Amino acid sequence: MSGRISILLEPLDALVNQDKILQSLIAENLVSDPDSARGRLLREAARLFRDKGYERTTVRDLAAAVGIQSGSLFHHFRTKEEILKAVMVETIRLNTAVMQAAMSAADSNREKLRALVSAELESINGQTGEAMAVLVFEWRSLSEASQAEVLKLRDIYEALWLDVLNALKDEGALVADPFVVRRMLTGALSWTVTWYRPERGGLTQDGLTDQVVAMLGLSQS
Amino acid sequence: MSGRISILLEPLDALVNQDKILQSLIAENLVSDPDSARGRLLREAARLFRDKGYERTTVRDLAAAVGIQSGSLFHHFRTKEEILKAVMVETIRLNTAVMQAAMSAADSNREKLRALVSAELESINGQTGEAMAVLVFEWRSLSEASQAEVLKLRDIYEALWLDVLNALKDEGALVADPFVVRRMLTGALSWTVTWYRPERGGLTQDGLTDQVVAMLGLSQS
DNA sequence: CCTACCGATCGGTAGG
DNA sequence: CCTACCGATCGGTAGG
Numbered sequence: 001m002s003g004r005i006s007i008l009l010e011p012l013d014a015l016v017n018q019d020k021i022l023q024s025l026i027a028e029n030l031v032s033d034p035d036s037a038r039g040r041l042l043r044e045a046a047r048l049f050r051d052k053g054y055e056r057t058t059v060r061d062l063a064a065a066v067g068i069q070s071g072s073l074f075h076h077f078r079t080k081e082e083i084l085k086a087v088m089v090e091t092i093r094l095n096t097a098v099m100q101a102a103m104s105a106a107d108s109n110r111e112k113l114r115a116l117v118s119a120e121l122e123s124i125n126g127q128t129g130e131a132m133a134v135l136v137f138e139w140r141s142l143s144e145a146s147q148a149e150v151l152k153l154r155d156i157y158e159a160l161w162l163d164v165l166n167a168l169k170d171e172g173a174l175v176a177d178p179f180v181v182r183r184m185l186t187g188a189l190s191w192t193v194t195w196y197r198p199e200r201g202g203l204t205q206d207g208l209t210d211q212v213v214a215m216l217g218l219s220q221s
Numbered sequence: 222m223s224g225r226i227s228i229l230l231e232p233l234d235a236l237v238n239q240d241k242i243l244q245s246l247i248a249e250n251l252v253s254d255p256d257s258a259r260g261r262l263l264r265e266a267a268r269l270f271r272d273k274g275y276e277r278t279t280v281r282d283l284a285a286a287v288g289i290q291s292g293s294l295f296h297h298f299r300t301k302e303e304i305l306k307a308v309m310v311e312t313i314r315l316n317t318a319v320m321q322a323a324m325s326a327a328d329s330n331r332e333k334l335r336a337l338v339s340a341e342l343e344s345i346n347g348q349t350g351e352a353m354a355v356l357v358f359e360w361r362s363l364s365e366a367s368q369a370e371v372l373k374l375r376d377i378y379e380a381l382w383l384d385v386l387n388a389l390k391d392e393g394a395l396v397a398d399p400f401v402v403r404r405m406l407t408g409a410l411s412w413t414v415t416w417y418r419p420e421r422g423g424l425t426q427d428g429l430t431d432q433v434v435a436m437l438g439l440s441q442s
Numbered sequence: 443c444c445t446a447c448c449g450a451t452c453g454g455t456a457g458g
Numbered sequence: 459c460c461t462a463c464c465g466a467t468c469g470g471t472a473g474g
Contacts, residue, residue: 037443053361055276059469071471072443080469137358139415140274176435180424184436187412188405194360195404203401214397215405217438258459280453292455293459301453444474452467458460 021097031090038076041066046087046131050193054084054134054141085146088135092153095123095132099160109167110218116161118209120189125196125205136190158182173218181216188212242318252311259297262287267308267352271414275305275355275362306367309356313374316344316353320381330388331439337382339430341410346417346426357411379403394439402437409433 025031032039044065048057059080063070077083102115123132135150142150165178174181189212198205246252253260265286269278280301284291298304323336344353356371363371386399395402410433419426 053276055274056362058467060467069444070469071445071447074470075443078470141277175438176432180429180432181436183412183416184409184433188409191404191408191412208401211397211401212405215402215437217396217436279451281451290460291453292461292463295454296459299454446472448469448471450468450470453465455464456462 017101018098021101022094025094025097030093032086037066041073041076042083042087042090045083046091046134049084049087049134049138050131054138081141081143081146084134084138084142085150087131088138088142088150089153091123091130091132091135092150092157094130095119096153096157096160098123099157103160103164109164109171110173110213112164113168113216113218114209114213116164117185117189117212118205120185121192121205121208121212124190124193125198133190133193136186137193161185168218175217185212238322239319242322243315246315246318251314253307258287262294262297263304263308263311266304267312267355270305270308270355270359271352275359302362302364302367305355305359305363306371308352309359309363309371310374312344312351312353312356313371313378315351316340317374317378317381319344320378324381324385330385330392331394331434333385334389334437334439335430335434337385338406338410338433339426341406342413342426342430342433345411345414346419354411354414357407358414382406389439396438406433 022031022034026033032042034040034043041062045057045062048061048065058070059073060070062080062083063073073080073083077086099116099119102119103112106112106115120132123130125133135154139147161182162178165174165181168174169178192208196203196208198208203211243252243255247254253263255261255264262283266278266283269282269286279291280294281291283301283304284294294304298307320337320340323340324333327333327336341353344351346354356375360368382403383399386395386402389395390399413429417424417429419429424432
């Protein structure tokens with residue numbers, strides 16, 4: 001599982017697999033088609049929110065990013081906050097699906113944890129528009145009503161993590177409390193968006209995943 | 222070191238010690254006296270920035286928190302951003318001093334790491350006005366000129382962490398890369414501000430420190 | 443999806 | 459430290 005060939009193939013497999021999942025979610029109307037007007041707006045919004053923050057991103061920035069006038073935005077969304085909510089809802093839906101697929105492909109709990117870490121790092125730092133970092137850092141910009149709505153989806157997502165961490169605890173592989181570990185990982189992984197620059201060389205995303213797993217005291221199996 | 226008495230005394234010792242450090246920093250004009258107009262404003266600003274974010278905090282919020290009119294703020298600070306910079310500078314100065322003291326009191330590298338984790342958790346979640354969380358989460362709200370200025374102080378602070386982590390790596394106690402571990406810890410520890418509520422019971426700050434150390438695979442000594 | 447514009451609020455200023 | 463106010467910019471609207 002750690003030979004030279006799998007290192008080359010894994011990212012490719014993951015990409016193909018992720019595209020299949022995306023297509024089926026679009027078909028079920030759970031996420032927007034990236035080629036639609038709505039989809040393109042959400043992708044640009046996610047990028048802007050991630051890079052400069054929700055509060056510092058104006059409706060004029062959002063409109064300019066997709067080449068329309070600011071007033072035209074409100075044909076698609078009633079408020080700016082609704083755009084933030086949509087970004088979060090679609091991000092979490094896609095990621096939950098991607099992670100469930102990655103989990104079912106893994107045999108051991110250690111591999112499952114590695115898959116979760118890897119997928120979340122990809123979602124936070126990836127160029128594909130799924131900005132998990134927005135979900136984490138802009139949470140308090142969401143109205144309470146929207147928070148409650150997104151929280152239901154988040155609970156499902158978090159349950160994936162807790163199941164694996166609890167299993168590792170039962171195995172004796174994990175010493176610390178699974179709940180605390182998950183919260184620490186949420187902070188640690190999202191924080192990578194501020195410093196991790198894979199395009200500058202150095203640590204690959206796979207190498208970073210290894211480091212996270214090593215930090216937890218779990219060998220790579 | 223882990224008897225019933227030390228559990229009771231440690232927090233008190235830490236408080237007394239921290240106050241001594243604060244007094245000497247005030248004497249050197251490195252941080253503002255908490256009882257001065259400037260000091261009270263910075264303390265309220267830190268709390269507001271931490272709780273609702275810099276962008277969402279208006280100059281009118283800041284003025285109201287100390288009972289003056291918004292225009293009067295600009296007698297003390299030329300711009301709102303200057304207030305943010307002052308909060309960050311004074312926070313990092315105080316914390317560097319507190320940490321250096323904690324380090325010199327510790328014998329082993331494991332104890333030093335524990336002291337660093339404990340001090341940072343206190344600075345992030347404490348009620349004493351030293352809001353490390355602001356330094357982390359509002360970094361991008363700082364102008365580039367101010368960032369460069371604060372960065373010099375941060376480098377000293379980060380060096381404290383890297384020295385201890387590198388020593389633990391050399392001892393064989395740490396498996397992962399010290400640099401990566403420190404960045405992960407930055408995210409993990411600051412993220413506690415969003416979920417950790419010691420006043421609600423449950424995990425104590427000491428217990429949380431234990432969990433973090435346990436998560437890193439380092440026993441409590 | 444555009445043009446034209448709104449009321450509110452923002453950070454900051456002038457003069458005392 | 460206050461009163462009174464500013465220009466700019468914000469999210470959002472009306473009518474086409």
